[in-house]
Amino acid sequence: MAILTSTTASGVANGTSNGTSNGSAQLSPSELDAKKLILNLVDKPKPIPAPESLVFGEIKTDHMLVVHFDPVNGWSAPEIKPYGPLSIDPASSCLQYCPNVFEGMKAYIGPDGEARLFRPEKNMQRLARSAARVALPKFDQDALLTLIKRLILVDKRWIPTKPGYSLYIRPTIIGTRSNLGVRHSDTATLFVILSPAVPTSKMASIQSRYSQYLIPFALGPEIDAASKGYDQILWLLETDCQSGEKGKKELRITEVGAMNVFVVVKRDDGHLDLITPPLDGTILPGVTRSSTLALAEAHTSGDITLPGVPSTLKLYTQEQPLTMSKLSTLYSEGKVVEFFGVGTAAIIAPVNKIGWNGQDLLVKQESPDGLGVIGHGILEMITGIQTGKTKFEDWSVPCE
Amino acid sequence: MAILTSTTASGVANGTSNGTSNGSAQLSPSELDAKKLILNLVDKPKPIPAPESLVFGEIKTDHMLVVHFDPVNGWSAPEIKPYGPLSIDPASSCLQYCPNVFEGMKAYIGPDGEARLFRPEKNMQRLARSAARVALPKFDQDALLTLIKRLILVDKRWIPTKPGYSLYIRPTIIGTRSNLGVRHSDTATLFVILSPAVPTSKMASIQSRYSQYLIPFALGPEIDAASKGYDQILWLLETDCQSGEKGKKELRITEVGAMNVFVVVKRDDGHLDLITPPLDGTILPGVTRSSTLALAEAHTSGDITLPGVPSTLKLYTQEQPLTMSKLSTLYSEGKVVEFFGVGTAAIIAPVNKIGWNGQDLLVKQESPDGLGVIGHGILEMITGIQTGKTKFEDWSVPCE
Numbered sequence: 092m093a094i095l096t097s098t099t100a101s102g103v104a105n106g107t108s109n110g111t112s113n114g115s116a117q118l119s120p121s122e123l124d125a126k127k128l129i130l131n132l133v134d135k136p137k138p139i140p141a142p143e144s145l146v147f148g149e150i151k152t153d154h155m156l157v158v159h160f161d162p163v164n165g166w167s168a169p170e171i172k173p174y175g176p177l178s179i180d181p182a183s184s185c186l187q188y189c190p191n192v193f194e195g196m197k198a199y200i201g202p203d204g205e206a207r208l209f210r211p212e213k214n215m216q217r218l219a220r221s222a223a224r225v226a227l228p229k230f231d232q233d234a235l236l237t238l239i240k241r242l243i244l245v246d247k248r249w250i251p252t253k254p255g256y257s258l259y260i261r262p263t264i265i266g267t268r269s270n271l272g273v274r275h276s277d278t279a280t281l282f283v284i285l286s287p288a289v290p291t292s293k294m295a296s297i298q299s300r301y302s303q304y305l306i307p308f309a310l311g312p313e314i315d316a317a318s319k320g321y322d323q324i325l326w327l328l329e330t331d332c333q334s335g336e337k338g339k340k341e342l343r344i345t346e347v348g349a350m351n352v353f354v355v356v357k358r359d360d361g362h363l364d365l366i367t368p369p370l371d372g373t374i375l376p377g378v379t380r381s382s383t384l385a386l387a388e389a390h391t392s393g394d395i396t397l398p399g400v401p402s403t404l405k406l407y408t409q410e411q412p413l414t415m416s417k418l419s420t421l422y423s424e425g426k427v428v429e430f431f432g433v434g435t436a437a438i439i440a441p442v443n444k445i446g447w448n449g450q451d452l453l454v455k456q457e458s459p460d461g462l463g464v465i466g467h468g469i470l471e472m473i474t475g476i477q478t479g480k481t482k483f484e485d486w487s488v489p490c491e
Numbered sequence: 492m493a494i495l496t497s498t499t500a501s502g503v504a505n506g507t508s509n510g511t512s513n514g515s516a517q518l519s520p521s522e523l524d525a526k527k528l529i530l531n532l533v534d535k536p537k538p539i540p541a542p543e544s545l546v547f548g549e550i551k552t553d554h555m556l557v558v559h560f561d562p563v564n565g566w567s568a569p570e571i572k573p574y575g576p577l578s579i580d581p582a583s584s585c586l587q588y589c590p591n592v593f594e595g596m597k598a599y600i601g602p603d604g605e606a607r608l609f610r611p612e613k614n615m616q617r618l619a620r621s622a623a624r625v626a627l628p629k630f631d632q633d634a635l636l637t638l639i640k641r642l643i644l645v646d647k648r649w650i651p652t653k654p655g656y657s658l659y660i661r662p663t664i665i666g667t668r669s670n671l672g673v674r675h676s677d678t679a680t681l682f683v684i685l686s687p688a689v690p691t692s693k694m695a696s697i698q699s700r701y702s703q704y705l706i707p708f709a710l711g712p713e714i715d716a717a718s719k720g721y722d723q724i725l726w727l728l729e730t731d732c733q734s735g736e737k738g739k740k741e742l743r744i745t746e747v748g749a750m751n752v753f754v755v756v757k758r759d760d761g762h763l764d765l766i767t768p769p770l771d772g773t774i775l776p777g778v779t780r781s782s783t784l785a786l787a788e789a790h791t792s793g794d795i796t797l798p799g800v801p802s803t804l805k806l807y808t809q810e811q812p813l814t815m816s817k818l819s820t821l822y823s824e825g826k827v828v829e830f831f832g833v834g835t836a837a838i839i840a841p842v843n844k845i846g847w848n849g850q851d852l853l854v855k856q857e858s859p860d861g862l863g864v865i866g867h868g869i870l871e872m873i874t875g876i877q878t879g880k881t882k883f884e885d886w887s888v889p890c891e
Contacts, residue, residue: 148582148671155581176578177586181555181684182548186577186665189589261671265586271548271661271686273749284581286671349673 120165255290350432520565655690
């Protein structure tokens with residue numbers, strides 16, 4: 092089939108295209124339905140770039156999934172079509188008031204050549220929660236997962252087979268109401284795009300403070316951090332002191348870059364604490380965060396042994412507020428043995444330097460990947476599950 | 492000239508279109524330059540709708556202004572072209588991380604038939620500040636204002652001549668970097684669209700609390716308010732109590748809908764206080780807010796007399812925190828005589844009912860427009876200036 096022009100290829104602008112629906116004969120808006128899928132494949136697939144040349148999020152695959160929603164027709168027939176621009180009205184809420192939500196997921200090729208997703212139902216649940224929060228339409232989570240699997244199979248040749256590499260998946264829902272009055276968007280477009288991804292990026296150093304409220308994509312402070320030689324922002328939230336001192340403030344660590352945070356602390360009994368901030372509404376309920384906690388607990392209970400971690404070493408997970416003053420104290424006592432961010436993009440990323448009050452807290456590891464024993468063990472375990480080499484519960488979901 | 496197709500009509504997707512620049516011969520990126528304007532007018536202008544049929548932000552005029560930025564070429568040649576969809580890459584930051592900013596302005600036709608803007612340099616300054624905050628490119632404010640005036644003259648027939656009606660102007664800058672890595676957008680598109688606007692909307696009732704942080708376009712609570720019979724959200728910010736009681740919280744009124752808030756309070760000396768929250772970073776520095784304060788002060792100093800307001804009645808402006816408990820107290824003492832929101836869209840909008848703790852605070856006015864004497868006087872004064880009937884400083888700027 093030919094590559095469609097951008098105008099006809101996408102009905103975003105008018106928001107009324109509803110491929111196979113019955114129009115006025117229809118009594119209730121259509122659910123998102125994977126069986127209605129329209130396949131519209133490229134004539135000339137793009138060449139696959141060498142994995143070594145990849146930069147995260149830069150290259151997209153041949154195809155994308157697009158579905159439109161309006162309150163009368165419901166969800167349109169989903170379409171897998173050539174990757175290309177969407178046609179968007181300039182008054183559209185996605186450009187004005189930005190009721191837009193997205194997820195980050197990954198597909199992996201295992202030694203058996205099969206494409207797999209990692210705990211994808213968690214991403215579907217979170218996307219549905221995000222959509223509800225900005226009053227975007229509901230969608231059938233199973234149907235979307237089926238469609239994503241189908242899209243991955245269409246572009247399966249794009250999944251790098253090199254260890255550590257993967258195919259990054261970006262499901263996105265945007266509001267398309269083209270009226271400048273401030274209201275929730277009752278029309279929407281759901282699309283999924285794919286980008287081949289490099290392994291864990293190394294982050295040599297991370298700084299600094301940004302207090303008061305987590306603006307998830309405040310893009311100014313990032314430039315400031317880069318200009319000072321740091322890669323990412325360590326996001327802090329100024330809150331009332333929990334110690335009981337009235338009126339006193341404390342700075343809680345929330346996320347690093349767009350990742351959840353873990354600090355590994357030496358205990359007096361020789362074992363380790365894995366401390367991560369609790370899900371109190373100020374941080375992302377990360378899939379990798381929840382997986383890290385579950386795997387540490389499985390190691391401690393003896394159900395698994397994390398690669399390279401002694402089976403007798405216990406890892407006590409602690410979901411508790413982590414303030415900068417507490418971190419500083421643990422650091423000065425020599426108890427901070429590892430610090431890392433966890434997230435879908437990087438899985439586990441070492442934080443080796445934290446700029447704070449004009450000084451640098453150094454948590455350097457001598458290993459080639461910059462990770463310590465615990466970070467490395469969890470990374471190995473997760474990548475083993477993701478590629479189907481290791482079985483753990485039902486975390487790895489084949490696309491076939 | 493023909494209406495261009497959406498793909499060729501907009502270079503948003505590739506972000507490199509730079510109409511008249513010299514390409515490689517160019518040494519530094521181009522500034523935004525009004526002299527480079529390309530005019531690309533519609534063949535068949537749309538019919539002008541009857542003013543009475545208008546809904547805010549629904550109908551757009553025949554043309555829009557579009558300019559693209561990339562760090563190599565700088566700003567492209569600005570183009571006034573037929574209103575139509577933009578071609579946007581699905582990985583574009585405007586759909587993903589939303590570094591998008593906008594302004595709201597209005598053009599008016601006076602009895603002399605001339606099109607005028609109201610304090611437009613304030614909007615240019617604020618747009619530049621907003622852009623800097625999300626790390627979008629700088630632009631020449633005078634050049635943009637020149638281009639906006641030109642666009643308004645092209646679509647001048649769209650400005651309703653009926654009293655109170657106007658042409659709403661929405662300058663917007665969106666980030667167009669099409670890479671999923673979280674970074675500031677180094678490419679952007681600036682566009683301006685126009686929509687004929689009805690006069691002050693009447694808001695019969697307004698509620699309620701949304702604490703902790705101002706999410707300017709949190710679109711969920713609005714649905715909740717509507718389901719309870721209210722039109723808009725009264726946004727509250729939970730802060731530490733300023734009265735000195737440690738650990739005690741208070742709820743500060745910040746904005747209503749997307750408007751700044753004024754409450755008119757009877758003083759013991761028979762004069763009035765006009766209380767509005769201070770510009771402490773949590774509220775929009777509104778042009779209508781600043782104009783309301785300036786006009787009230789000019790009335791009190793005797794420089795002007797607000798229509799319908801006795802010249803001997805003094806209006807004392809008070810930029811100070813306004814908490815719900817303070818409002819409740821003033822209300823129960825019978826001292827709240829008017830409550831209104833101010834903003835570019837509605838100018839002055841009466842708030843006649845505030846749902847609070849299961850009760851309604853009623854601030855009803857018997858006048859046809861729902862406004863009290865002060866709100867009405869300020870509205871009359873501002874609309875007089877906007878249409879060129881009344882001169883006040885250099886607030887009214889002709890487009891010619």
